Amino acid sequence: GYVEWRDGFNAENIPSSLLDNSFHIESGDITPTVSNHQVHEFDCPVTIRIFLKGFLDPVSAIDNAYTNVETVYAELLLPSNRLGSTVKDVVPTSVSVSPLTLQNDNAVLVEINFNTKTFMAF
Numbered sequence: 168g169y170v171e172w173r174d175g176f177n178a179e180n181i182p183s184s185l186l187d188n189s190f191h192i193e194s195g196d197i198t199p200t201v202s203n204h205q206v207h208e209f210d211c212p213v214t215i216r217i218f219l220k221g222f223l224d225p226v227s228a229i230d231n232a233y234t235n236v237e238t239v240y241a242e243l244l245l246p247s248n249r250l251g252s253t254v255k256d257v258v259p260t261s262v263s264v265s266p267l268t269l270q271n272d273n274a275v276l277v278e279i280n281f282n283t284k285t286f287m288a289f
């Protein structure tokens with residue numbers, strides 16, 4: 168039920184028409200870690216941002232934000248989704264819930280951070 172905001176670099180310029188139940192994915196710097204001549208392991212931080220409207224009840228939006236975090240965790244941390252042939256693990260690192268902007272404290276921004284471990288054979 169989410170809509171992806173597909174701006175490559177700027178998650179803050181999301182239009183108000185897409186503000187409720189939309190998400191943005193950002194990948195960080197990919198870092199090589201170990202290799203054994205053919206298989207190389209890479210770490211990549213990933214941030215998922217979820218945008219929610221609070222309308223006139225920001226407290227309910229915050230509660231809804233944590234429900235959304237549980238939903239994302241339930242999906243991404245399923246072994247069948249995180250222990251595949253290329254992606255070897257998805258490790259949650261942090262969650263933050265904040266107002267979208269100081270001028271718009273009725274809209275909630277949820278940031279869910281992960282570290283992914285990927286193996287690639289060359």
